[in-house]
Amino acid sequence: MRKKLLPGLIHRLPQNAMSRTMGKITASRFSRLAIRRYVRLYNIDESIVEKPIKEYRSLKEFFCRRLKPGVRPIAPGEDVVVSPVDGTVSQMGDIRQGTLIQAKGKQYNLCELLGDTPEAAQRFYGGKFITIYLSPRDYHRIHMPVSGRLVKYSYLPGRLYPVNKLGIENVENLFARNERLVTFVETENMGCVAVVKVGALFVGSVKVAYNTATTNVKRGRHASEPIAESPRYGKGDELGWFEFGSTVILVFESDQLEWAEGVEVGKTLLMGQMIAKVQKEMP
Structure with missing residues (x-):
């Protein structure tokens, strides 16, 4: 019952x-x-x-607490991708025909997730993704998984379904329906990386460090704009924070990434930990 x-x-x-x-x-x-x-x-x-x-x-x-300096070392190397948060891998894999895996037997649309045009989203087709869930006990700050220039953000209003196991298994297209804030990062050797910050039940807002584009400020309307002056952020730099636990999805244009040993569904990650490495530069 x-x-x-x-x-x-x-x-x-x-x-x-x-x-x-x-x-x-x-x-x-x-x-x-x-x-x-x-x-x-x-x-x-x-x-x-x-x-x-x-x-x-x-x-x-x-x-929204910060941690003491040095307790989360950042794995070095421009070809290395690190976890942007402390959390648990919910799903990961290849982007096939413009879809990502939400849970066993459930998929959702990349274009809807990013709130972008089909043409813009198509650059990620054939790439990879990883979904990381932050529990209430986790550190809630979000950091850069790679070094690169912040070129655009998209804020997409939506529902605030819980993003735990109950929500993922019972709400169709959950991540493309919940409120979210997407940051697009252009890198030198792996193309574009989209950092998708997904709101959830009891998440009051998602804050970002680069401007006032937060769900508090923009709530209620879709906004998609270039980020002024395309600032360059280094890997491990603070990108934003949740005001409670939620989910971060990384979407990679590159199909040349190889997941690090031990990075798999159900595994716990620490911010700064190596999660993937690019095998060759993007053309």
């Missing part, structure tokens, strides 16, 4: 309203009283957190 009830309930929940309410609660100064309990509940390692727990002014501020 429970298995039949929960999938139906997902669609009926006022997800966006619930997430806005949760955002206000966790931003309140009274929420700081829950931080210590949150740390215990999710067994968070305090020794790597940037500052003492008592210095965080709200639960939301703690969600």
Whole structure:
């Protein structure tokens, strides 16, 4: 009975309203009283957190915590791709006929995910992707998986379905329906890389470091614009952050990537860890 009830309930929940309410609660100064309990509940390692727990002014501020310098070393090499986040590999593989895998027996459309024209999305056909899920216990900052120039962003409004196992297995086209913010990065040796930051239930917003293009500012309308001056970010530089756990999808134009040993579905990744290596330069 429970298995039949929960999938139906997902669609009926006022997800966006619930997430806005949760955002206000966790931003309140009274929420700081829950931080210590949150740390215990999710067994968070305090020794790597940037500052003492008592210095965080709200639960939301703690969600967005930074880590101490050096605790997440960045794998070197311009031909090396690193994990942009701490998280667990949900899916990975080749982009076949413009589709990606969501779960066993479920696929979704790349063009819809990126919110781009079919012609623009086609450059990624034959490339690769990896989906990384951030749980509530994970570090929520998002970093550059490669070095390159930030050339464009797209914000796509949408629902806020949960992106855990329950949501992935029961919501068709989940990642192409949820609110998301896509950053397009041009690299020197692997073409374009799209960093897709997917919102989820109770994720109040996705922030980015390069401008004010956040889901808080642009909520309600699709926006796609060049990024002023195409700034160059180095691998491991901070790109943005979630105000709760969610999912990051990396989409690669290059078909010359080889996944690193041990990177597979269900495996836990640390930000800065090598996840792939390009075998030869893009033409």
